[in-house]
Amino acid sequence: MDDTDDDSRRFSWQTAQQRAAQGDSRQVADLAVELTDRIDAATRRTRDHQHQLAMLIRVLAITPGHDSLTQLLRLFVRQQGHGVDLAPRFVASLLAEHREAADLVGPLSERDPAGRLDELRMCLFHELVLRGVDMDAFPKTSDWTRVRYGGHPLAWLPRHRSALETQVAFPSRSVNGSARSVGVTLPTEGRVDPPTPRTGEQSALVDSATLDLHRMIIAAPEAGRWGDSEAWVFLLDEEVEPDRVPALLPTLPMGCVEGLGTTGRFEIARRPADAIWNLLFVTASMGGMYHGGAHGAYGRLWAWKSLAALSDAPADASPEEVKRHARQTTWFHFESDAEWFHNDAFTDYGIAALSPDRRRIAVLAATDTD
Known part of the structure; x- marks a missing residue:
């Protein structure tokens, strides 16, 4: 049915009132059902048009030459x-x-x-x-x-x-498709796996992450729409040396290690700050298996924001201040066989950050399997 003035009158509020007052509520409901069907059909057409538009924009963006760029910008201007x-x-x-x-x-x-x-x-x-x-x-x-x-x-x-951004990974795209890195893997270098069996005693430390801090730590996986992510922050009673962190992490009250036991797989490596930034950037910019991510500019932003929150930089810190905090922080990248992680290929990771004063451990866990 085409949209016409007659259709508008059929579906008008006044007509509906009159018919209901005359005891014809069934016809009012029938009209509502018809409108619902028309809305569903229009929504499907809109989705189709949006997909077609995205493909046309992709063609203009990728096709070399001045004319294709001019025509692409014409779309934005209008x-x-x-x-x-x-x-x-x-x-x-x-x-x-x-x-x-x-x-x-x-x-x-x-x-x-x-x-x-x-x-x-x-x-x-x-x-x-x-x-x-x-x-x-x-x-x-x-x-x-x-x-x-x-x-x-x-x-x-x-x-x-920044010097933290020199090893940046990008997707490779064409008119017909795209390719990107397969995911995240724990490196073999810098491994500091704690010996097993580990202690079965649980730490008495309590998560102190505020809602705002939690949101900022998980900003990168949230921007990339990963399946799930969580964050924890623990304030320590005394300074903790970096070599104690690998054994301490599995004892903390965190969902990402819950049920791991004393012999479950827990693998961990020391990482430099730039490697952590890149891991966060890939997470945010390229997204998970079922999402295209936030792309480079916003991926850059949310990688920095997650890095800032993990390294205990002040809320109003400048990028230079965040970089300084990140350089002074001791970073760890870990994986485990705890049930929180799904351990599908390349879709799980944990990051732990020991603050420069060694009195704070912040943790981000992310999985792309929901």
Whole structure:
């Protein structure tokens, strides 16, 4: 049935009232059922159109040449008021992967008083930074990160690639598909597995993570929409040396080690701060098995935020302060056969952080099997 003025009158509030008052409630319900069916059909058509639109945008973003970029930007310029999500963070990621920065800067720096390119520019700036582009070499991009209408979350990020961000993993995408790293694995180097059988005595320490701190620690897996993630923070009565942490972790009151016993698999390795950052970045940016992730710019943001919370950086810390805390923190990457983890290939990990003063242990556990 096509939408017409007659249809509008059929489904009007006044008509429904009249028919109900005349004792014809069944016809009112029948009309409601018909509308429900039409809404379902329209929703399916909308999903189909959104998928088709995403494919067309992907073609324009990946196809080399000035004309394809011009036409892609035309979509963004005309989208204002249309209520269509052109996924600027995804488009920025594709552009950064497939095009040279020098070819992007000119077209994207054209005058845009309505701010329709703001989100695309902001995301693209950080995508290029992560790929090692010196954005200072392109003065026109100085406006790309200017906050036009109040605070933007990406404005917090550093304008230059940090030393923590030098081993960055990205997906590889084409018009017809994509490939990415297979997941996370515990390295063989730096292994500090505690001897078995381990102690069966449980620690008396209590989780002290506030709701806000918990949310910030799990920010990376949440952004990547992993199956499940949890966080715990334990404040210690005395300083703990790093070599005591591997044996202490399985005794803590955490769901990710519950039921492990004294001989269950618990494998752990010391890791440098940049390896932890990259693990968090891959988690957030590429997402889990059933989600495309937050992409590079927002993946960068949430990796930094999780790193900050794990390393006990102040809530208002700058990226430079977070980096300093992260460098002074002792980092561990672990896996276990506890029931909380599903132990499917490459889909589980734990991170433990011993604070610089050695009086605090923060833990993030993530699984991509729900």
